[in-house]
Amino acid sequence: MPSESKYPSLQIPDVDLWAFLFERKDKPFGDDKVIYFDPYTKCSYTYSQVKEAAANFGKGLKHLWDWQQGDVLALYTPNSIDTPAITWGCHWAGGVLSPANPNYTVDELAFQLKDSGARAIVTQLPFIENAQEAAKKAGIPLDKVILMGDRRDPSHNLKHFTSIINTAGSAKYRRTKARNPAEDLAFLVYSSGTTGHPKGVMLTHRNIVANTMMIKAGECGQLQPTGGPTNEGDKLLAFLPFFHIYGLTCLIHQSLYSGLQLVVMPKFDLEDFCRFIHELKVTFAYVVPPVVLLLGKHDVVSKYDFSSIRMMNSGAAPLTRELVETVHRRIGVPVKQGYGLSETSPTTHTQPWSDWNKTIGSVGTLLPNQTAKYMSPEEKEMPVGETGELWIKGPNVFKGYLNNPEGTAHALTADGYFKTGDVGYQDKAGNFYITDRVKELIKYKGFQVPPAELEGLLVSHPNVIDCAVIGLYDKDQATEIPRAYVVPKDGLGKTEAQAKEIADWLSAKVAHHKKLRGGVKFVDEIPKSISGKILRRVLKVKAQQEMDDAVKAKL
The missing domain is CATH 3.40.50.12780 (ANL, N-terminal domain)
Incomplete structure (x- = not known):
């Protein structure tokens, strides 16, 4: 079973996010409570300031861009205390928010813009060139690429989201509620795309x-x-x-x-x-x-x-x-x-x-x-x-x-x-x-080898700063074998003897089928996504290149 x-069991209210957060009757803190604080600039938003800024941004979207229910707003930015107001302002106007990784290239961002059907993008000044190039590729007008954060456009050609708030003014605009909170989208987030293009998660x-x-x-x-x-x-x-x-x-x-x-x-x-x-x-x-x-x-x-x-x-x-x-x-x-x-x-x-x-x-x-x-x-x-x-x-x-x-x-x-x-x-x-x-499970002669288990043991080695384990296909044995990529502690060399010492140390702690038959390779860093997941595909490409180079060296 x-x-x-x-x-x-919780009683989940049948409301949209705006009503859940801003129309609740059980809020256990005051409207003047500081919720978002920037430790670098000392700027902040209280609960009431977020609510007001979000509502006015939503009105501005309707006033300037005729925002409709289901329209998608893309957010291409590092963390900012402006993000919540923009997020819920989009929801106030009935929209869907699609946040994008600020490390995306132009093509990666353009894919998300096209796939999500985004109508506009909010970004920060250091990312504006990529955002504009991606907007062109996705068919988004450049006047719908606007800024957030502390820095304004010195040429005054680009709108800042606060200017949209300030043009909102009219009382004729009303909040667009979700018709069906269980069906209407609030976010389109994109998976990390470990294989192929990222997927839009509704x-x-x-x-x-x-x-x-x-x-x-x-x-x-x-x-x-x-x-x-x-x-x-x-x-x-x-x-x-x-x-x-x-x-x-x-x-x-x-x-x-x-x-x-x-x-x-x-x-x-x-x-x-x-x-x-x-x-x-x-x-x-x-x-x-x-x-x-x-x-x-x-x-x-x-x-x-x-x-x-x-x-x-x-x-x-x-x-x-x-x-x-x-x-x-x-x-x-x-x-x-x-x-x-x-x-x-x-x-x-x-x-x-x-x-x-x-x-x-x-x-x-x-x-x-x-x-x-x-x-x-x-x-x-x-x-x-x-x-x-x-x-x-x-x-x-x-x-x-x-x-x-x-x-x-x-x-x-x-x-x-x-x-x-x-x-x-x-x-x-x-x-x-x-x-x-x-x-990611490595299949060694019918046995399953979990990389995370081996990684957890390896980082407890006194001379290992970080590591990742991948499976390599061994033609001679017709099976996958585990290989570890290791970031060594300062002062540790990168000799074959030291690699063998780490492999032997692990062998004493694991079952026979979990030994590092693919060896230990030293690297300067382990490639990881921004959320901390090991990018094993990057290491597999590296491993393939190493094997190809070894074959060439023998010729």
């Missing part, structure tokens, strides 16, 4: 409303023995990208809904991250495994006081016991895990605060209003304790992939389950474990 959440108003409530229940709900973050003094540090669903829901939406102050960084910088925690007395942070790794190993961390932090929550990739315990010993901060995907809005599981050190390696328990099961490759349900692919069902599960009925049909079952593509198991106490991605 599928697993049910242990949490009490998230409805109900998806985000539900997940915001689910996250709050997981952090502060009835089953939380120790208090999670509250609106009374708690501060969240936000470096996770707002264009990614992790930052979009867990940071932007959760902070406004729960009344938490969000300290907004445009991007991750380790020293600034540590400094803001120290100076601003930050109490909670959502992180990703590469950041946890830095906190455990980087010298700069020792300069700062982390005593204000009550908890960190890591997501996007598995964490190991060694890493969690290393960080806790070093800076005294507990690190719990959560789990989610773009297609689930995102959070489906999280560890209760009191369990962070009792179930290390687990992503926690199932959040409210969901059911889940682990399935075999033959789509048979696996019993507790046995490994399979995780399938999830709930009000947070996406509507489908935009313009991709085949992908949608493959991902969603007829009875509403989403096939996550992640492999793991559940223990008898209801804790869920994710061991790897289905597509």
Whole structure:
């Protein structure tokens, strides 16, 4: 039987995001509460300022651009305290927001603009050239490429979003409500595109409303023995990208809904991250495994006081016991895990605060209003304790992939389950474990080798700063074999003997089929996405090039 959440079921209101956030009757904090704070400029938005700016931006979209229900606004920018007002202003006018990675090239951005059908783009001045070039390719008029953030166009040719707010004025414009919150889109977020083009993930108003409530229940709900973050003094540090669903829901939406102050960084910088925690007395942070790794190993961390932090929550990739315990010993901060995907809005599981050190390696328990099961490759349900692919069902599960009925049909079952593509198991106490991605498992002579497990062990080696494991096809053995790419600690050379020492060290800790038969290769850095996921495809290209070069050398 599928697993049910242990949490009490939530009553999800049948409203759109604007009504959920700004027309609620149960708000436990004042309108003058500072929600979004920029630690670099000291600028901020209170709850009422966000609401007013968003409503006026929505009026401006209607007044200047005749914004219609379902129109798509693209956001091509690093994190900014302006992002929430623009996001909900688009919703006020009935629109759909499609955030894009600011590191996208012109062609990558143009693909998203075309695929999403975006009518306009909001960006920041340093990104304007790419935005304009992509707009031309997507057929978007250049007068619909506008700015946000602190910097204005010195030539005054480009509109800033505040000028749209200031032209809104007329009382004749009324908010466009979602006709059906369970069907009408709020966001079009794009998957990381590990194979082929990124897919447009269609998230409805109900998806985000539900997940915001689910996250709050997981952090502060009835089953939380120790208090999670509250609106009374708690501060969240936000470096996770707002264009990614992790930052979009867990940071932007959760902070406004729960009344938490969000300290907004445009991007991750380790020293600034540590400094803001120290100076601003930050109490909670959502992180990703590469950041946890830095906190455990980087010298700069020792300069700062982390005593204000009550908890960190890591997501996007598995964490190991060694890493969690290393960080806790070093800076005294507990690190719990959560789990989610773009297609689930995102959070489906999280560890209760009191369990962070009792179930290390687990992503926690199932959040409210969901059911889940682990399935075999033959789509048979696996019993507790046995490994399979995780399938999830709930009000947070996406509507489908935009313009991709085949992908949608493959991902969603007829009875509403989403096939996550992640492999793991559940223990008898209801804790869920994710061991790897289905597509990333290395198949060695019929055995499955999870790269994340080997990576977790390797980073506990005293001379390993970071690492990634991939599978290489060995023609002689007619099977895949694991190879590790390792970033060595300063002072460690890159000799064959040192590579063998690391491989032998791991061999003593794993089963016979998990040994690094593809060897250890030293690199300067591990390629990762902005959300912290290892870009294994990049390493596979590198490995292929190395093998081709080796063949040529023998000729």
